[in-house]
Amino acid sequence: MLRSPRPYLGFLxxxxxxxxxxxxxxxxxxxxxxxxxGFVSSVREWVNPxxxxxxxxxxxxxxxxxxxxxxxxxxxxAVATLLGTTIGIxxxxxxxxxxxTFPILELLRPIPILAxxxxxxxxxxxxxxxxxxxxxxxxxxxxxLNTLLxxxxxxxxxxxxxxxxxxxELGILAHVIVPGALPYIFVGLQIAMGACWFSLVAAxxxxxxxxxxxxxxxxxxxxQFETMVIIMATLGFLxxxxxxxxxxxxxxxxxxxxxxxxxx
Amino acid sequence: xxxxxxxxxxxxxxxxxxxxxxxxxxVALEDISVEIRAGxxxxxxxxxxxxxxxxxxTVAGFDTVTAGxxxxxxxxxxxxxxxxxxxxDRIVVFQNGSLFPWKTVLWNAVCGPVQxxxxxxxxxxxxxxxxxxxxxxxxxxxxxxxxxxxxMKRRVEIVRALINEPxxxxxxxxxxxxxxxxxxxxxxxxxxxxxxxxxxxxxxxxDVEEAVFLADTVIVMTTRPGRIxxxxxxxxxxxxxxxxxxxxxxxxxxxxxxxxxxxxxxxAFEAGERELAA
Numbered sequence: 409m410l411r412s413p414r415p416y417l418g419f420l421x422x423x424x425x426x427x428x429x430x431x432x433x434x435x436x437x438x439x440x441x442x443x444x445x446g447f448v449s450s451v452r453e454w455v456n457p458x459x460x461x462x463x464x465x466x467x468x469x470x471x472x473x474x475x476x477x478x479x480x481x482x483x484x485x486a487v488a489t490l491l492g493t494t495i496g497i498x499x500x501x502x503x504x505x506x507x508x509t510f511p512i513l514e515l516l517r518p519i520p521i522l523a524x525x526x527x528x529x530x531x532x533x534x535x536x537x538x539x540x541x542x543x544x545x546x547x548x549x550x551x552x553l554n555t556l557l558x559x560x561x562x563x564x565x566x567x568x569x570x571x572x573x574x575x576x577e578l579g580i581l582a583h584v585i586v587p588g589a590l591p592y593i594f595v596g597l598q599i600a601m602g603a604c605w606f607s608l609v610a611a612x613x614x615x616x617x618x619x620x621x622x623x624x625x626x627x628x629x630x631x632q633f634e635t636m637v638i639i640m641a642t643l644g645f646l647x648x649x650x651x652x653x654x655x656x657x658x659x660x661x662x663x664x665x666x667x668x669x670x671x672x
Numbered sequence: 673x674x675x676x677x678x679x680x681x682x683x684x685x686x687x688x689x690x691x692x693x694x695x696x697x698x699v700a701l702e703d704i705s706v707e708i709r710a711g712x713x714x715x716x717x718x719x720x721x722x723x724x725x726x727x728x729x730t731v732a733g734f735d736t737v738t739a740g741x742x743x744x745x746x747x748x749x750x751x752x753x754x755x756x757x758x759x760x761d762r763i764v765v766f767q768n769g770s771l772f773p774w775k776t777v778l779w780n781a782v783c784g785p786v787q788x789x790x791x792x793x794x795x796x797x798x799x800x801x802x803x804x805x806x807x808x809x810x811x812x813x814x815x816x817x818x819x820x821x822x823x824m825k826r827r828v829e830i831v832r833a834l835i836n837e838p839x840x841x842x843x844x845x846x847x848x849x850x851x852x853x854x855x856x857x858x859x860x861x862x863x864x865x866x867x868x869x870x871x872x873x874x875x876x877x878x879d880v881e882e883a884v885f886l887a888d889t890v891i892v893m894t895t896r897p898g899r900i901x902x903x904x905x906x907x908x909x910x911x912x913x914x915x916x917x918x919x920x921x922x923x924x925x926x927x928x929x930x931x932x933x934x935x936x937x938x939x940a941f942e943a944g945e946r947e948l949a950a
């Protein structure tokens with residue numbers, strides 16, 4: 409697991425970043441940085457009970473946007489995980505199924521998510537479903553591919569051992585294939601979570617009526633730069649927390665791995 | 673100790689194995705015939721690449737033969753037109769270990785009978801705890817294989833195999849990766865379990881000392897094509913401990929095997945050199 413070896417170094421890094429922002433924008437108006445919202449005014453807006461542009465920690469609109477985005481991401485992520493791992497495991501399990509589906513996967517996967525936007529809007533009804541659909545799609549392909557790689561990565565000796573010990577095919581699926589593929593599956597889910605946030609914002613910009621991606625674009629459009637920065641920071645924070653959640657679940661489900669890696 | 677098992681006799685008759693029969697033939701096994709008594713401890717020794725593992729795989733059901741037949745308790749197990757299936761009557765302990773790293777020691781130990789539906793988990797667990805304790809592994813049931821040392825893993829794996837009460841236990845150089853001290857300890861544990869319930873053992877090694885120490889019968893194989901060069905009986909009393917390693921009888925048998933195997937090892941080495949030069 410990736411962890412900063414010394415936590416205080418992390419805080420020092422973040423502090424330096426904010427300081428640089430302050431120096432370049434607020435203090436020196438250096439070059440084109442002078443166009444950007446200042447550090448102080450952004451923070452002030454964020455904690456203002458009566459924000460100038462209507463979005464701060466004290467407004468219900470802020471939480472409405474967060475909620476809209478969160479449920480889209482987690483809905484899409486959940487469906488992508490369920491479908492993606494199932495299909496990936498089936499592909500790893502059955503040569504025939506893999507032969508059928510792998511070429512399609514390899515053709516569809518490289519299509520950038522932005523190119524799917526028009527099709528999603530045409531195909532899916534309403535404004536909500538296209539966004540969720542696009543968010544889902546980004547995570548879906550990554551999850552399938554990593555699950556398949558995970559199944560393929562399992563040392564054949566475990567299959568031999570299981571057969572020798574009299575496991576049924578279902579037993580092999582449950583006790584060899586799924587747990588054996590889990591490390592790769594979780595690598596895939598980490599990437600998928602990032603992909604979800606990426607395509608969410610793109611989809612919300614294109615078709616949303618609420619949500620963080622929608623709001624960041626609105627703020628830009630109406631020259632409410634402080635709001636824009638607040639939303640960006642919020643996206644960063646939520647992205648970090650959701651990745652951390654995936655890691656937490658991974659550690660829970662793969663205790664054997666964390667413990668072995670810890671070294672004995 | 674008296675109760676010698678009656679099942680588990682293995683009869684290998686004129687077995688041959690040719691890889692890639694169409695193109696460049698590689699003869700892995702040629703005319704192998706050997707009778708293994710039920711309950712006897714058989715060790716196959718030979719230089720690397722002599723087809724020991726191929727022979728084991730054909731018995732285990734991971735590979736087929738291209739000539740001859742193999743019978744287990746007088747029932748046809750494998751023949752050219754009769755591909756065998758792996759099964760829990762012939763459990764394999766693999767060279768590099770195959771404990772499921774994502775399962776606890778206890779789960780690994782009981783998984784055979786539980787997955788076959790022969791035992792309830794609790795019943796198998798009680799049995800496994802007993803066996804684990806017998807090989808000096810008490811209180812590690814909840815750990816994962818990754819937390820154990822090499823010698824502990826090998827013992828768990830042997831317990832996992834024996835709990836199935838297989839007719840024949842197939843061990844493919846199981847102690848290869850262990851250091852000398854650990855190896856001697858694990859060997860003694862294996863013999864202890866063997867003496868407790870003697871069942872047919874098919875053991876592969878290229879360590880001559882190990883072969884003589886463990887075996888009732890040592891089968892020396894030639895290098896490619898794999899043939900049987902010599903079959904020796906090790907008529908030394910059981911239970912054995914490492915004290916016998918320095919006895920005269922032991923050394924005499926060991927030397928006889930070494931003499932036979934030395935020429936083969938040289939041939940294998942030279943063949944390897946030629947392959948590299950080509």
